[in-house]
Amino acid sequence: SQQGEEDPQALSIQEGENATMNCSYKTSINNLQWYRQNSGRGLVHLILIRSNEREKHSGRLRVTLDTSKKSSSLLITASRAADTASYFCATDEHRGSTLGRLYFGRGTQLTVWP
């Protein structure tokens, strides 16, 4: 299937450290997106990187995409306790479809200790 898979499943770090999460997928994509989910809440879109882009920044977030390896990474720099959440990658279908169907991984649970 197209579903992305995040690695690691869980990550525990101290405030101020950097957090790196990885995502692998199986087939060609138009873009890859990262989402964040606080416990018991809906997902919040963080960043979208297109298949022709290699790196993208948004505040303390840095996303890379390697289409040859079918992988992406999300780096959160100088983490804060408020960054504690689950992080999901989502890939689309490279079929020219306008349906916007996304395939989500199981997520990485990030815990940042104060």
Place this chain on the structure above:
Amino acid sequence: SQTIHQWPATLVQPVGSPLSLECTVEGTSNPNLYWYRQAAGRGLQLLFYSVGIGQISSEVPQNLSASRPQDRQFILSSKKLLLSDSGFYLCAWAGTGNQPQHFGDGTRLSIL
């Protein structure tokens, strides 16, 4: 600005009872709409999506159905709930094409 409302936030229902979860979007027109289910500690499973009024596509066979009676209203229903229908249900909308999806706050459904 666009907003998405999903209710109720929590719901406890007996096995065999009916279900109706509602999702509405404001501030946009003709959105793509999605219903997902999330099991504890798992990713999201797409249940239904809709590209327009009355147009519903189902991803997996199940005990649930969806309807889109108005452009910005998406309803998830069941005639008879099963224990396996328990979970966290999320509604989302997106513009056409490969746009980011915007999620509601979800409904925690517990079946007793």
